[in-house]
Amino acid sequence: MYLREFIEIAVLHFLAVASPGPDFAVTARYSLAYGRRIGRYVALGIGAGILIHVAYSLLGVTLIIHRYQWVYASLLLLGALYLGWIGWQAIQAKPASQAPEAAAAAGELSRAKAFRVGFITNGLNVKATLFFMALFTAIIDPTTPTWIKTSYGLYMAVATAAWFTLLATALTIGPIYERIWRFGHWLDRLMGAILLLLCVKLINDWWQVIQVLVSGD
Numbered sequence: 001m002y003l004r005e006f007i008e009i010a011v012l013h014f015l016a017v018a019s020p021g022p023d024f025a026v027t028a029r030y031s032l033a034y035g036r037r038i039g040r041y042v043a044l045g046i047g048a049g050i051l052i053h054v055a056y057s058l059l060g061v062t063l064i065i066h067r068y069q070w071v072y073a074s075l076l077l078l079g080a081l082y083l084g085w086i087g088w089q090a091i092q093a094k095p096a097s098q099a100p101e102a103a104a105a106a107g108e109l110s111r112a113k114a115f116r117v118g119f120i121t122n123g124l125n126v127k128a129t130l131f132f133m134a135l136f137t138a139i140i141d142p143t144t145p146t147w148i149k150t151s152y153g154l155y156m157a158v159a160t161a162a163w164f165t166l167l168a169t170a171l172t173i174g175p176i177y178e179r180i181w182r183f184g185h186w187l188d189r190l191m192g193a194i195l196l197l198l199c200v201k202l203i204n205d206w207w208q209v210i211q212v213l214v215s216g217d
Helices: 002-018 022-034 036-058 061-067 069-091 100-105 111-123 126-139 146-170 174-182 184-215
Strands: none
Touching (some): 002 126, 022 036, 022 069, 022 111, 022 146, 022 184, 036 111, 036 126, 036 146, 069 111, 069 126, 069 184
């Protein structure tokens, strides 16, 4: 029973992680701007952020989010503002004056900050919130033991970190990276534009929820 449940979760998780979203954009942005090592720390932060969703799902908070629309609206707004902030920073990128490895070594962005960026990005990722709400209410059987559910969560955290670490590595392969980096500020701006579009979409979703709350439907 649990093996079948795990396979369903693994497949759904892979599809969710592989689809472009805030985590993808942020990993690409920081990998290209600061190099492979920083990109990997962002990826580790994203994987750790999964544990937030696992924790509140195990505690039954997903039911609260599902039941109380104002909680969901608050998450939408927080996520939108955070992505908007990162996007606005990225869209103002200027041509770099030194090699990416040197820039990272010079302390432009610490590993701790890179990890924190990934962690917060995933923690406020409403897409992830919706995924875990569906997972713990429709896919995982309520009778599944807590330790099994916890193991599912740990797997998804590790798998997420591995996926985005692979992405950060792929984007920074040797000569390809050197060529991409020359136009890095344009790619930075592109990622910033994508993040700003995601911000606008979340604000639109937030406004729709607010209208429902105001109308009392």
